Amino acid sequence: MSKIVLKGNIAFTPTKEKFQIHKNSYIIVEDGKVVDICSELDKSYKNYTIQDFSDKLIIPGFVDLHLHAPQYPNRGLGLDKELIPWLETYTFPEEGKYSDLDYSRKVFSRLINELWRVGTTRSGVFASIHKESTKLLLDMFIESGLGAYVGKVNMDRNTAPYLTENTRASIVDTEEIIKEYMNKSSLVKPIVTPRFIPTCSEELLESLAGLAIDYKIPVQSHLNENKSEIIWVKELFPNSENYASVYDDFNLFGQTSTIMAHCIYNTDEEIDLMAKNGVYAAHCPYSNYNLSSGIMPVRKFLNKGVPVGLGSDISGGNSLSIPNIIAGTIQASKMAWINSNKELAPLTFSEGFFLGTKGGGSFFGKVGSFEKGYEFDALVIDDSSLSDINELSIEERLQKFIYIGDDRYIVERYVKGRRIEKPFD
Ligand code: GUN
Ligand code: FE
Known part of the structure; x- marks a missing residue:
């Protein structure tokens, strides 16, 4: 079974009304699906490989x-x-x-x-x-x-x-x-x-x-x-x-x-x-x-x-x-x-x-969110150069990325738990 853990600022919209935001947290993915999000890594996940994206954003694809x-x-x-x-x-x-x-x-x-x-x-x-x-x-x-x-x-x-x-x-x-x-x-x-x-x-x-x-x-x-x-x-x-x-x-x-x-x-x-x-x-x-x-x-x-x-x-x-x-x-x-x-x-x-x-x-199917059981389609966003003047909340950082960012700020892409590289030369 493939098991990965990503650490970063996790944001997604389980409902259209509001974001669920987990600052500086871990998202645990097993066999391509989200199993948990936590702020402290439970000891049962301790032996999983951790990808630490530090202050970057982790959002659904x-x-x-x-x-x-x-x-x-x-x-x-x-x-x-x-x-x-x-x-x-x-x-x-x-x-x-x-x-x-x-x-x-x-x-x-x-x-x-x-x-x-x-x-x-x-x-x-x-x-x-x-x-x-x-x-x-x-x-x-x-x-x-x-x-x-x-x-x-x-x-x-x-x-x-x-x-x-x-x-x-x-x-x-x-x-x-x-x-x-x-x-x-x-x-x-x-x-x-x-x-x-x-x-x-x-x-x-x-x-x-x-x-x-x-x-x-x-x-x-x-x-x-x-x-x-x-x-x-x-x-x-x-x-x-x-x-x-x-x-x-x-x-x-x-x-x-x-x-x-x-x-x-x-x-x-x-x-x-x-x-x-x-x-x-x-x-x-x-x-x-x-x-x-x-x-x-x-x-x-x-x-x-x-x-x-x-x-x-x-x-x-x-x-x-x-x-x-x-x-x-x-x-x-x-x-x-x-x-x-x-x-x-x-x-x-x-x-x-x-x-x-x-x-x-x-x-x-269960796609487009990080609720438990959802297929892990995700992007890692390095927006540090977009939001380095004033202190911003995670949602404000996302607003900046959506309105004035572009693909240069996307540093990783995952589909169903698998990291995807540029497909064709
Ligand atoms: N309606 C039928 N074909 C098309 C198409 O190719 N593009 C758009 N926008 N509308 C369509
Ligand atoms: Fe069309």
Whole structure:
């Protein structure tokens, strides 16, 4: 059994309301899981190897609940358009390149290195429609030691000709990936990924739900991101109550664990349905700003008990850094507060931190916190040069790291108790 002890200033958010902070304490990890946190080392742990990080911070690894791996080369490009023209002009041409495995490898190694660098220990990832490239991405995540759900994108209509799949082939390829990867790794798993309603036929949606339910595989997609998209969905499915209920009518809305990115324009009924079905919302504020999509009223979702995590949504989003996105989330919540005549209270710092750790982490199981039994995904932060002028509390030091720090301050990364080095050269 692997046993490690780390010493430092330990901070995490068991609930969104407040941090649990253990100054100058020990965290004991056995077989990848947290077993105890104590200020004095009990003698039963005396013979464990101790990693003393002295005054550094030890926090949970960050969770990115929504990103597009093949859009990595497009980061920062073409963010002068709204969703549909952006997809057609920039995104689809880039996603067309992934029949090329050499190109895929080059992009994915850089992406995974950057996820590692910015402290993202678990991700929910869209690949492209390409089967072999998706398998390569799964294999590369496995090799890296980081955790991820990776989905082959499915789309069989309303997209570029070179991305329009044959419906049967799309299903057969998806099933092949599921069978090959569902039990291959405890950290990296397949996820069913209809791109969004406009690009999926009824037959495709129905068959994908069948696969998800038969093999007990989670689902990820997009919901209510842009007003033109919503009108389009209404035209395609005039008999469905709303956008969310199209997914629900096809059993792709919480019948297995589900993530829906964006959720900016959800009606109260759609939010209630998410709460009822336990569907996760992935809030992607940077993407929502860049594509002029709008501001998701996160507070409403939290009030109604919808599980919420954060997503970079590269390359709609321009940054892979969850700390940046935590700051962006809190900023967006302040705009939502103003826009709601101060009805929807802005998020607090602990709430933002919770969403970027345990909020999204819970999609992966006991992840994103240091409570007993949680998988030990952690970062060690050396913020000494950020907080050396005035005496700061641990929570204030964390605020500085999140708002003005960056990956240079992250000195160690752990996933499920294992120290992870830079994955690719
Ligand atoms: N909706 C459908 N596809 C996409 C995508 O690639 N990015 C974003 N932001 N929204 C989408
Ligand atoms: Fe997206």
